[in-house]
Amino acid sequence: MATMLAVIAVDLPLQPGPLDALLRRAVDRSFHEITVDGDTSTNDTVLLLSGGDGEPLQQVPEPVALAVQHVAERLARMIVEDGEGMSRVMELRIRGGADEAHAREVARAVAGSSLVKTALAGGDPNWGRILAAAATVDQELDPQRLRLTLGGIAVFADGLPLETDQAALDRAFSAPAVKVELDLGLGDGEARMLTSDLTKRYVEINSEYTT
Amino acid sequence: MATMLAVIAVDLPLQPGPLDALLRRAVDRSFHEITVDGDTSTNDTVLLLSGGDGEPLQQVPEPVALAVQHVAERLARMIVEDGEGMSRVMELRIRGGADEAHAREVARAVAGSSLVKTALAGGDPNWGRILAAAATVDQELDPQRLRLTLGGIAVFADGLPLETDQAALDRAFSAPAVKVELDLGLGDGEARMLTSDLTKRYVEINSEYTT
Numbered sequence: 001m002a003t004m005l006a007v008i009a010v011d012l013p014l015q016p017g018p019l020d021a022l023l024r025r026a027v028d029r030s031f032h033e034i035t036v037d038g039d040t041s042t043n044d045t046v047l048l049l050s051g052g053d054g055e056p057l058q059q060v061p062e063p064v065a066l067a068v069q070h071v072a073e074r075l076a077r078m079i080v081e082d083g084e085g086m087s088r089v090m091e092l093r094i095r096g097g098a099d100e101a102h103a104r105e106v107a108r109a110v111a112g113s114s115l116v117k118t119a120l121a122g123g124d125p126n127w128g129r130i131l132a133a134a135a136t137v138d139q140e141l142d143p144q145r146l147r148l149t150l151g152g153i154a155v156f157a158d159g160l161p162l163e164t165d166q167a168a169l170d171r172a173f174s175a176p177a178v179k180v181e182l183d184l185g186l187g188d189g190e191a192r193m194l195t196s197d198l199t200k201r202y203v204e205i206n207s208e209y210t211t
Numbered sequence: 212m213a214t215m216l217a218v219i220a221v222d223l224p225l226q227p228g229p230l231d232a233l234l235r236r237a238v239d240r241s242f243h244e245i246t247v248d249g250d251t252s253t254n255d256t257v258l259l260l261s262g263g264d265g266e267p268l269q270q271v272p273e274p275v276a277l278a279v280q281h282v283a284e285r286l287a288r289m290i291v292e293d294g295e296g297m298s299r300v301m302e303l304r305i306r307g308g309a310d311e312a313h314a315r316e317v318a319r320a321v322a323g324s325s326l327v328k329t330a331l332a333g334g335d336p337n338w339g340r341i342l343a344a345a346a347t348v349d350q351e352l353d354p355q356r357l358r359l360t361l362g363g364i365a366v367f368a369d370g371l372p373l374e375t376d377q378a379a380l381d382r383a384f385s386a387p388a389v390k391v392e393l394d395l396g397l398g399d400g401e402a403r404m405l406t407s408d409l410t411k412r413y414v415e416i417n418s419e420y421t422t
Contacts, residue, residue, distance in 0.1 A: 037325040039340075040347050114248040114325070114409070115417055122418030129250075136251050198325075199418075200411040206326055207333030207410075 006031070006046045006075050010064060013056040022060050022068055023048040030072035034194045036083040037202070038112045046072070080194050085201030088174075089194060090120050093181045094134075096145075097189025102138070106184065107193040109137045117198035123174035127155045134182060145185025151178055215252075217242070217286050220260040221275060224267040233271050233279055234259040241283035245405045247294040248413070249323045257283070291405050296412025299385075300405060301331050304392045305345075307356070308400025313349070315402040317395065320348045328409035334385035338366045345393060356396025362389055 014022075027046050048068065050056075080089055092111050097103025110116055113133035119126040127148055135141050148156040151172025153164055172178065225233075238257050259279065261267075291300050303322050308314025321327055324344035330337040338359055346352050359367040362383025364375055383389065 039324055039326045039344065042343060042346065113250055114413075115250045118414050118417035121414060124418065132253060133250065135253065198414060200414045202325075203329050203332060203409060203411045203414055206329035207335065 004041075004044060004079055006072075008046070008048045008068060008071050008075070010048065010050040010068065011052050012050060012061075012064060013052045013054055014050040014060060014064075015056045015058050018058060018060045019048060019050050022065055025065075026069045026072040029069065030076040031079075033192045034076045034080050035108070035111050036080060036086075036196050037198070077194060080196050083196035083202075084205045085199045085203075086196035087121060087199055087201075088123075088197050089177050090116075090197070091177055091179045092193045092195065093179070094184065094189070094191045094193075095181065096147075096184040096186050097191065098184075098187045099189040100191065101189070102186075103184070103189035103191035104193075105137045106134045106182070107191040109133050110180075110182070111193040111195035114198055117195065120173075120178065120197035121199045123170065125150050125155065125169045125173035127161065130180065130182065131156065134184070138184075141184060145183075147183040147185065149179075149181040151175065151180075215242075215255060215290055217257045217283075218260065219258070219279060219282050219286070220262075221279065222263055223261060223272075223275060224263045224265055225261040225271060225275075226267045226269050229269060229271050230259060230261050233276055236276075237280045237283040240280065240403075241287040242290075244318075244403045245287045245291050246319070246322050247291060247297075247407050248409070288405060291407050294407035294413075295416045296410045296414075297407035298332060298410055298412075299334075299408050300388050301327075301408070302388055302390045303404045303406065304390070305395065305400070305402045305404075306392065307358075307395040307397050308402065309395075309397045310400040311402060312400070313397070314395070314400035315404075316348045317345045317393070318402040318404040320344050321391075321393070322404040322406035325409055328406065331384075331389065331408035332410045334381065336361050336366065336380045336384035338372065341391065341393065342367065345395070349395075352395060356394075358394040358396065360390075360392040362386065362391075 031046055090111065092107055094103040094107045097106060110130055110133045113129065115129045116133050119129050127150065130148060131146065144159040146156060150169060153169050153172055154162055155164055156162060234257065242257055303318055305314040305318045308317060321341055321344045324340065326340045327344050330340050338361065341359060342357065355370040357367060361380060364380050364383055365373055366375055367373060
Protein backbone atom coordinates (compact mmCIF):
# COMPACT_ATOMS: atom_id res chain seq x y z
CA MET A 1 0.00 0.00 0.00
CA ALA A 2 0.94 3.66 -0.20
CA THR A 3 -0.33 6.51 1.96
CA MET A 4 -4.08 6.60 1.46
CA LEU A 5 -7.60 6.08 2.67
CA ALA A 6 -9.87 4.20 0.25
CA VAL A 7 -13.56 3.42 0.60
CA ILE A 8 -15.44 1.04 -1.68
CA ALA A 9 -19.19 0.65 -1.25
CA VAL A 10 -21.40 -2.15 -2.56
CA ASP A 11 -25.11 -1.49 -2.88
CA LEU A 12 -26.03 -5.01 -1.79
CA PRO A 13 -26.25 -6.57 1.67
CA LEU A 14 -23.46 -9.12 2.26
CA GLN A 15 -22.47 -11.13 5.34
CA PRO A 16 -19.28 -9.87 7.08
CA GLY A 17 -17.37 -13.12 6.40
CA PRO A 18 -17.65 -13.19 2.59
CA LEU A 19 -17.27 -9.38 2.54
CA ASP A 20 -13.96 -9.69 4.38
CA ALA A 21 -12.72 -12.43 2.06
CA LEU A 22 -13.76 -10.39 -0.98
CA LEU A 23 -11.88 -7.34 0.27
CA ARG A 24 -8.71 -9.24 1.13
CA ARG A 25 -8.60 -10.89 -2.29
CA ALA A 26 -9.22 -7.59 -4.08
CA VAL A 27 -6.62 -5.69 -2.00
CA ASP A 28 -4.05 -8.40 -2.56
CA ARG A 29 -4.46 -7.96 -6.32
CA SER A 30 -4.44 -4.17 -6.35
CA PHE A 31 -3.28 -2.09 -3.37
CA HIS A 32 -0.64 -4.69 -2.52
CA GLU A 33 0.65 -4.53 -6.08
CA ILE A 34 1.64 -0.89 -6.07
CA THR A 35 4.53 1.10 -4.68
CA VAL A 36 5.47 4.75 -5.01
CA ASP A 37 8.56 5.13 -2.82
CA GLY A 38 8.27 2.00 -0.68
CA ASP A 39 7.21 3.99 2.35
CA THR A 40 3.91 3.19 4.00
CA SER A 41 1.75 5.12 6.41
CA THR A 42 0.04 4.20 9.66
CA ASN A 43 -3.25 5.38 8.24
CA ASP A 44 -3.23 3.26 5.07
CA THR A 45 -6.77 1.97 4.99
CA VAL A 46 -9.12 0.29 2.53
CA LEU A 47 -12.73 -0.05 3.66
CA LEU A 48 -15.37 -2.13 1.91
CA LEU A 49 -18.93 -1.22 2.90
CA SER A 50 -22.02 -3.14 1.99
CA GLY A 51 -25.67 -2.42 2.66
CA GLY A 52 -29.15 -2.49 1.21
CA ASP A 53 -32.55 -4.07 1.66
CA GLY A 54 -33.08 -7.73 2.48
CA GLU A 55 -31.21 -10.56 4.20
CA PRO A 56 -27.39 -10.24 3.97
CA LEU A 57 -26.10 -12.72 1.38
CA GLN A 58 -23.66 -15.48 2.30
CA GLN A 59 -22.44 -15.81 -1.29
CA VAL A 60 -20.90 -12.90 -3.22
CA PRO A 61 -22.37 -12.76 -6.75
CA GLU A 62 -19.60 -13.06 -9.35
CA PRO A 63 -20.34 -9.70 -11.06
CA VAL A 64 -20.03 -7.97 -7.65
CA ALA A 65 -16.68 -9.66 -6.98
CA LEU A 66 -15.43 -8.59 -10.42
CA ALA A 67 -16.68 -5.04 -9.93
CA VAL A 68 -14.98 -4.70 -6.53
CA GLN A 69 -11.76 -6.07 -8.03
CA HIS A 70 -12.01 -3.61 -10.90
CA VAL A 71 -12.62 -0.63 -8.62
CA ALA A 72 -9.75 -1.66 -6.31
CA GLU A 73 -7.35 -1.90 -9.27
CA ARG A 74 -8.54 1.45 -10.61
CA LEU A 75 -8.10 3.19 -7.24
CA ALA A 76 -4.69 1.61 -6.69
CA ARG A 77 -3.52 2.78 -10.10
CA MET A 78 -4.75 6.30 -9.35
CA ILE A 79 -2.48 6.38 -6.30
CA VAL A 80 0.60 5.58 -8.39
CA GLU A 81 -0.44 8.00 -11.14
CA ASP A 82 -0.75 10.63 -8.42
CA GLY A 83 2.69 9.73 -6.99
CA GLU A 84 4.71 12.71 -5.84
CA GLY A 85 6.49 14.27 -8.80
CA MET A 86 5.94 11.23 -10.99
CA SER A 87 6.24 11.47 -14.77
CA ARG A 88 5.47 7.87 -15.84
CA VAL A 89 4.48 4.49 -14.47
CA MET A 90 6.08 1.09 -14.86
CA GLU A 91 3.77 -1.90 -15.25
CA LEU A 92 6.02 -4.67 -14.03
CA ARG A 93 5.22 -8.33 -14.44
CA ILE A 94 7.40 -11.10 -13.09
CA ARG A 95 6.89 -14.60 -14.49
CA GLY A 96 8.63 -17.89 -13.88
CA GLY A 97 9.29 -17.33 -10.18
CA ALA A 98 9.95 -20.37 -7.98
CA ASP A 99 6.54 -19.61 -6.50
CA GLU A 100 4.27 -16.61 -6.09
CA ALA A 101 6.06 -15.29 -2.99
CA HIS A 102 9.40 -15.46 -4.81
CA ALA A 103 7.99 -13.64 -7.84
CA ARG A 104 6.49 -10.99 -5.59
CA GLU A 105 9.75 -10.46 -3.74
CA VAL A 106 11.60 -9.93 -7.01
CA ALA A 107 8.84 -7.59 -8.21
CA ARG A 108 9.15 -5.51 -5.02
CA ALA A 109 12.92 -5.29 -5.39
CA VAL A 110 12.78 -4.14 -9.03
CA ALA A 111 9.90 -1.71 -8.45
CA GLY A 112 11.61 -0.37 -5.32
CA SER A 113 15.06 0.15 -6.79
CA SER A 114 16.07 3.82 -6.91
CA LEU A 115 18.34 3.09 -9.86
CA VAL A 116 15.48 1.48 -11.81
CA LYS A 117 13.14 4.32 -10.88
CA THR A 118 15.59 7.05 -11.91
CA ALA A 119 16.25 5.21 -15.20
CA LEU A 120 12.48 5.23 -15.73
CA ALA A 121 12.43 8.97 -15.00
CA GLY A 122 15.12 9.49 -17.62
CA GLY A 123 13.36 7.29 -20.17
CA ASP A 124 16.51 5.18 -20.20
CA PRO A 125 15.88 1.48 -21.04
CA ASN A 126 18.62 0.38 -18.67
CA TRP A 127 18.05 -3.41 -18.54
CA GLY A 128 21.18 -3.96 -16.45
CA ARG A 129 19.68 -2.10 -13.50
CA ILE A 130 16.52 -4.18 -13.70
CA LEU A 131 18.42 -7.48 -13.67
CA ALA A 132 20.74 -6.25 -10.89
CA ALA A 133 17.75 -5.25 -8.76
CA ALA A 134 16.14 -8.67 -9.29
CA ALA A 135 19.39 -10.34 -8.27
CA THR A 136 19.51 -8.49 -4.94
CA VAL A 137 16.78 -10.79 -3.61
CA ASP A 138 17.99 -13.97 -5.25
CA GLN A 139 21.68 -14.29 -6.03
CA GLU A 140 20.98 -17.76 -7.45
CA LEU A 141 19.10 -16.39 -10.45
CA ASP A 142 20.52 -17.95 -13.58
CA PRO A 143 21.20 -15.34 -16.30
CA GLN A 144 20.79 -18.11 -18.89
CA ARG A 145 17.16 -18.53 -17.87
CA LEU A 146 16.22 -14.85 -17.62
CA ARG A 147 14.17 -13.18 -20.32
CA LEU A 148 13.49 -9.46 -20.13
CA THR A 149 11.10 -7.46 -22.30
CA LEU A 150 10.76 -3.67 -22.17
CA GLY A 151 7.67 -2.17 -23.78
CA GLY A 152 7.15 -5.39 -25.72
CA ILE A 153 10.73 -5.45 -27.03
CA ALA A 154 12.89 -8.39 -25.90
CA VAL A 155 16.22 -7.02 -24.67
CA PHE A 156 17.83 -9.92 -22.81
CA ALA A 157 17.63 -13.70 -23.23
CA ASP A 158 19.86 -16.78 -22.99
CA GLY A 159 22.32 -14.86 -20.84
CA LEU A 160 22.95 -12.14 -23.41
CA PRO A 161 21.59 -8.73 -24.41
CA LEU A 162 19.73 -8.87 -27.71
CA GLU A 163 20.16 -6.70 -30.77
CA THR A 164 17.34 -4.15 -30.67
CA ASP A 165 16.11 -1.11 -32.52
CA GLN A 166 17.45 1.46 -30.04
CA ALA A 167 15.14 4.26 -31.21
CA ALA A 168 12.07 2.05 -30.80
CA LEU A 169 13.30 0.95 -27.39
CA ASP A 170 13.90 4.54 -26.24
CA ARG A 171 10.42 5.45 -27.42
CA ALA A 172 8.83 2.51 -25.59
CA PHE A 173 10.64 3.36 -22.37
CA SER A 174 9.58 7.03 -22.58
CA ALA A 175 5.85 6.29 -22.82
CA PRO A 176 3.50 7.39 -20.02
CA ALA A 177 3.14 3.71 -19.07
CA VAL A 178 6.05 1.30 -19.66
CA LYS A 179 5.50 -2.46 -19.60
CA VAL A 180 8.41 -4.40 -18.13
CA GLU A 181 8.25 -8.19 -18.19
CA LEU A 182 10.86 -10.38 -16.58
CA ASP A 183 10.70 -14.16 -16.79
CA LEU A 184 12.92 -15.84 -14.20
CA GLY A 185 12.60 -19.24 -15.87
CA LEU A 186 12.21 -21.16 -12.64
CA GLY A 187 8.60 -22.08 -11.99
CA ASP A 188 5.00 -20.94 -12.10
CA GLY A 189 5.29 -17.96 -9.73
CA GLU A 190 3.83 -14.74 -11.07
CA ALA A 191 3.52 -11.24 -9.66
CA ARG A 192 2.57 -7.77 -10.83
CA MET A 193 3.71 -4.44 -9.49
CA LEU A 194 2.80 -0.95 -10.58
CA THR A 195 5.23 1.80 -9.68
CA SER A 196 6.05 5.40 -10.51
CA ASP A 197 9.42 6.86 -11.43
CA LEU A 198 11.77 8.74 -9.11
CA THR A 199 12.12 12.31 -10.32
CA LYS A 200 13.82 15.49 -9.16
CA ARG A 201 10.35 16.81 -8.42
CA TYR A 202 9.81 13.91 -5.95
CA VAL A 203 12.91 14.97 -4.05
CA GLU A 204 11.88 18.62 -4.19
CA ILE A 205 8.41 17.91 -2.80
CA ASN A 206 9.67 15.66 -0.01
CA SER A 207 12.68 17.65 1.06
CA GLU A 208 11.04 21.05 1.13
CA TYR A 209 8.11 20.66 3.46
CA THR A 210 8.31 20.28 7.22
CA THR A 211 5.68 18.37 9.10
CA MET B 212 27.55 -2.99 0.45
CA ALA B 213 27.35 -0.40 -2.28
CA THR B 214 28.94 -0.56 -5.73
CA MET B 215 32.65 -0.82 -5.13
CA LEU B 216 35.92 -2.73 -5.23
CA ALA B 217 37.99 -2.49 -2.05
CA VAL B 218 41.41 -3.95 -1.37
CA ILE B 219 43.02 -4.04 2.08
CA ALA B 220 46.57 -5.33 2.44
CA VAL B 221 48.31 -6.49 5.60
CA ASP B 222 52.10 -6.53 5.63
CA LEU B 223 52.25 -9.71 7.70
CA PRO B 224 51.86 -13.36 6.71
CA LEU B 225 48.59 -14.87 8.02
CA GLN B 226 46.96 -18.26 7.51
CA PRO B 227 43.92 -18.21 5.15
CA GLY B 228 41.50 -19.33 7.92
CA PRO B 229 42.10 -16.51 10.40
CA LEU B 230 42.45 -14.05 7.51
CA ASP B 231 39.00 -15.02 6.27
CA ALA B 232 37.47 -14.70 9.74
CA LEU B 233 39.15 -11.33 10.22
CA LEU B 234 37.78 -10.02 6.93
CA ARG B 235 34.24 -11.28 7.55
CA ARG B 236 34.14 -9.65 10.98
CA ALA B 237 35.50 -6.36 9.66
CA VAL B 238 33.15 -6.28 6.65
CA ASP B 239 30.17 -7.05 8.85
CA ARG B 240 30.98 -3.99 10.95
CA SER B 241 31.70 -1.62 8.09
CA PHE B 242 30.69 -2.38 4.48
CA HIS B 243 27.55 -4.14 5.68
CA GLU B 244 26.60 -1.08 7.72
CA ILE B 245 26.35 1.37 4.85
CA THR B 246 23.77 2.09 2.20
CA VAL B 247 23.57 4.77 -0.45
CA ASP B 248 20.42 3.94 -2.41
CA GLY B 249 19.91 0.32 -1.38
CA ASP B 250 21.06 -0.96 -4.74
CA THR B 251 24.00 -3.33 -4.89
CA SER B 252 26.25 -4.40 -7.70
CA THR B 253 27.44 -7.76 -8.94
CA ASN B 254 31.02 -6.57 -8.63
CA ASP B 255 30.89 -5.47 -4.98
CA THR B 256 34.11 -6.88 -3.65
CA VAL B 257 36.32 -6.51 -0.59
CA LEU B 258 39.69 -8.27 -0.74
CA LEU B 259 42.03 -8.73 2.20
CA LEU B 260 45.58 -9.61 1.18
CA SER B 261 48.33 -10.68 3.50
CA GLY B 262 51.97 -11.44 2.86
CA GLY B 263 55.50 -11.06 4.15
CA ASP B 264 58.47 -13.01 5.35
CA GLY B 265 58.23 -15.97 7.69
CA GLU B 266 55.73 -18.67 8.59
CA PRO B 267 52.06 -17.59 8.15
CA LEU B 268 50.57 -16.90 11.58
CA GLN B 269 47.60 -18.85 12.87
CA GLN B 270 46.69 -16.08 15.31
CA VAL B 271 45.89 -12.51 14.20
CA PRO B 272 47.68 -10.03 16.47
CA GLU B 273 45.14 -7.71 18.12
CA PRO B 274 46.66 -4.47 16.72
CA VAL B 275 46.36 -5.95 13.19
CA ALA B 276 42.70 -6.87 13.76
CA LEU B 277 41.99 -3.34 15.02
CA ALA B 278 43.84 -1.76 12.12
CA VAL B 279 41.93 -3.82 9.53
CA GLN B 280 38.65 -2.92 11.23
CA HIS B 281 39.61 0.75 11.23
CA VAL B 282 40.56 0.74 7.56
CA ALA B 283 37.36 -1.11 6.61
CA GLU B 284 35.24 1.47 8.48
CA ARG B 285 37.14 4.32 6.89
CA LEU B 286 36.75 2.92 3.36
CA ALA B 287 33.06 2.18 3.92
CA ARG B 288 32.44 5.72 5.11
CA MET B 289 34.24 7.11 2.06
CA ILE B 290 31.76 5.25 -0.16
CA VAL B 291 28.81 6.94 1.52
CA GLU B 292 30.50 10.33 1.53
CA ASP B 293 31.06 9.84 -2.19
CA GLY B 294 27.39 8.84 -2.73
CA GLU B 295 25.88 10.21 -5.93
CA GLY B 296 24.71 13.77 -5.35
CA MET B 297 24.87 13.46 -1.56
CA SER B 298 24.96 16.54 0.64
CA ARG B 299 25.13 14.98 4.14
CA VAL B 300 25.34 11.64 5.91
CA MET B 301 23.16 10.12 8.62
CA GLU B 302 24.90 8.14 11.35
CA LEU B 303 22.07 5.92 12.48
CA ARG B 304 22.20 3.80 15.61
CA ILE B 305 19.42 1.47 16.67
CA ARG B 306 19.39 0.27 20.27
CA GLY B 307 17.01 -1.90 22.25
CA GLY B 308 16.11 -4.23 19.38
CA ALA B 309 14.70 -7.67 20.23
CA ASP B 310 18.07 -8.97 19.01
CA GLU B 311 20.81 -7.86 16.65
CA ALA B 312 19.03 -9.08 13.50
CA HIS B 313 15.91 -7.16 14.51
CA ALA B 314 17.89 -3.98 15.18
CA ARG B 315 19.65 -4.34 11.85
CA GLU B 316 16.40 -4.82 9.97
CA VAL B 317 14.99 -1.64 11.50
CA ALA B 318 18.23 0.21 10.72
CA ARG B 319 18.03 -0.88 7.07
CA ALA B 320 14.41 0.26 6.81
CA VAL B 321 15.11 3.71 8.28
CA ALA B 322 18.33 4.22 6.29
CA GLY B 323 16.63 3.00 3.12
CA SER B 324 13.48 5.11 3.35
CA SER B 325 13.20 7.65 0.54
CA LEU B 326 11.11 9.88 2.80
CA VAL B 327 13.76 9.83 5.53
CA LYS B 328 16.51 10.44 2.97
CA THR B 329 14.72 13.38 1.34
CA ALA B 330 14.02 14.87 4.79
CA LEU B 331 17.75 14.57 5.45
CA ALA B 332 18.44 16.33 2.14
CA GLY B 333 16.14 19.14 3.20
CA GLY B 334 17.68 19.40 6.66
CA ASP B 335 14.21 18.70 8.02
CA PRO B 336 14.21 16.93 11.44
CA ASN B 337 11.10 14.94 10.51
CA TRP B 338 10.94 12.39 13.34
CA GLY B 339 7.57 11.08 12.15
CA ARG B 340 9.13 9.70 8.98
CA ILE B 341 11.85 7.95 10.97
CA LEU B 342 9.37 6.23 13.29
CA ALA B 343 7.09 5.33 10.37
CA ALA B 344 10.01 3.77 8.50
CA ALA B 345 10.98 1.75 11.59
CA ALA B 346 7.40 0.55 11.92
CA THR B 347 7.34 -0.81 8.37
CA VAL B 348 9.44 -3.77 9.51
CA ASP B 349 7.80 -4.27 12.88
CA GLN B 350 4.22 -3.17 13.32
CA GLU B 351 4.37 -4.37 16.95
CA LEU B 352 6.77 -1.59 17.97
CA ASP B 353 5.34 0.09 21.05
CA PRO B 354 5.43 3.92 20.75
CA GLN B 355 5.53 4.10 24.57
CA ARG B 356 8.92 2.37 24.55
CA LEU B 357 10.50 4.27 21.67
CA ARG B 358 13.06 6.97 22.29
CA LEU B 359 14.40 9.02 19.39
CA THR B 360 17.31 11.45 19.47
CA LEU B 361 18.36 13.64 16.53
CA GLY B 362 21.80 15.21 16.70
CA GLY B 363 21.88 14.59 20.43
CA ILE B 364 18.48 16.24 21.01
CA ALA B 365 15.71 13.96 22.33
CA VAL B 366 12.60 14.49 20.20
CA PHE B 367 10.32 11.58 21.10
CA ALA B 368 9.85 9.51 24.25
CA ASP B 369 7.06 7.86 26.25
CA GLY B 370 4.81 7.87 23.22
CA LEU B 371 4.94 11.63 22.71
CA PRO B 372 7.00 14.24 20.85
CA LEU B 373 9.09 16.33 23.25
CA GLU B 374 9.37 20.08 23.52
CA THR B 375 12.60 21.05 21.77
CA ASP B 376 14.54 24.11 20.75
CA GLN B 377 13.49 24.07 17.08
CA ALA B 378 16.37 26.26 15.91
CA ALA B 379 18.92 23.99 17.58
CA LEU B 380 17.21 20.94 16.12
CA ASP B 381 17.18 22.40 12.61
CA ARG B 382 20.87 23.22 12.98
CA ALA B 383 21.70 19.71 14.18
CA PHE B 384 19.80 18.13 11.29
CA SER B 385 21.54 20.34 8.73
CA ALA B 386 25.08 19.39 9.77
CA PRO B 387 27.34 17.49 7.34
CA ALA B 388 26.91 14.41 9.57
CA VAL B 389 23.68 13.91 11.53
CA LYS B 390 23.50 11.43 14.41
CA VAL B 391 20.15 9.67 14.71
CA GLU B 392 19.60 7.32 17.65
CA LEU B 393 16.48 5.24 18.05
CA ASP B 394 15.95 3.03 21.09
CA LEU B 395 13.24 0.43 20.50
CA GLY B 396 13.05 -0.44 24.20
CA LEU B 397 12.77 -4.18 23.62
CA GLY B 398 16.08 -5.92 24.25
CA ASP B 399 19.83 -5.81 23.74
CA GLY B 400 19.89 -5.74 19.93
CA GLU B 401 22.05 -2.98 18.45
CA ALA B 402 22.87 -1.95 14.91
CA ARG B 403 24.57 0.89 13.10
CA MET B 404 23.96 2.16 9.60
CA LEU B 405 25.60 4.98 7.71
CA THR B 406 23.67 6.46 4.81
CA SER B 407 23.61 9.48 2.54
CA ASP B 408 20.67 11.73 1.73
CA LEU B 409 18.53 11.57 -1.41
CA THR B 410 18.96 14.77 -3.39
CA LYS B 411 17.80 16.18 -6.71
CA ARG B 412 21.37 15.77 -7.87
CA TYR B 413 21.13 12.00 -7.20
CA VAL B 414 18.13 11.81 -9.52
CA GLU B 415 19.84 13.98 -12.10
CA ILE B 416 22.96 11.82 -12.14
CA ASN B 417 21.07 8.54 -12.34
CA SER B 418 18.39 9.51 -14.83
CA GLU B 419 20.64 11.26 -17.30
CA TYR B 420 23.24 8.73 -18.24
CA THR B 421 22.66 5.68 -20.39
CA THR B 422 24.72 2.57 -19.90
